[in-house]
Amino acid sequence: MKIKNVILSLAVLAGIMIPTEVNSQAEAVEASCKNCFENSFVVTGKPFRALLTGDEVAEFNATLFSGTTYRIAAGSAGKNYIIFNVYDSERNLLFSNKDYDNAQYWDFSVDGYLDCIVEARLDNTIASSGFAIVMTGFKLNE
Numbered sequence: 001m002k003i004k005n006v007i008l009s010l011a012v013l014a015g016i017m018i019p020t021e022v023n024s025q026a027e028a029v030e031a032s033c034k035n036c037f038e039n040s041f042v043v044t045g046k047p048f049r050a051l052l053t054g055d056e057v058a059e060f061n062a063t064l065f066s067g068t069t070y071r072i073a074a075g076s077a078g079k080n081y082i083i084f085n086v087y088d089s090e091r092n093l094l095f096s097n098k099d100y101d102n103a104q105y106w107d108f109s110v111d112g113y114l115d116c117i118v119e120a121r122l123d124n125t126i127a128s129s130g131f132a133i134v135m136t137g138f139k140l141n142e
Helices: 002-034
Strands: 041-053 057-065 070-075 082-088 093-096 105-108 113-122 129-139
Touching (some): 002 041, 002 070, 002 129, 041 057, 041 113, 057 129, 070 082, 093 105
Antiparallel strands (some): 041 129, 070 105, 070 129, 082 093
8 A cells, every 4th residue: 555655646746847847948948049139139929839859840930021130049958959941931941040050040131021931840860859949039220
């Protein structure tokens, strides 16, 4: 009877600790990603979070307007192992940080407006699972 109580207690404790640890890891990654937005950039909206494994892809949409410099930043725990691609609405590749050693962010502007798709995935040569945090922002005082 005593062993059953110990096993039950350990199971409950694990159930409480794992979500807390996962959430704190995501918050640390998010804080690291926010460091890409120095004083001249403002983060827009909530960060996009995904826990990825293998070949999974996280995707979100954004509408961008002319006259503004934007920054897209991707964060991960430790060495940057997130590959992010930016596509137009017809899925033409506009940018991939993979071409720049998985650079953590990209600054750009558009003519007119642009509906775009941002995809984030793991660089499987570095990690097989992990958090991906993607944030967008714009530059102040254009």
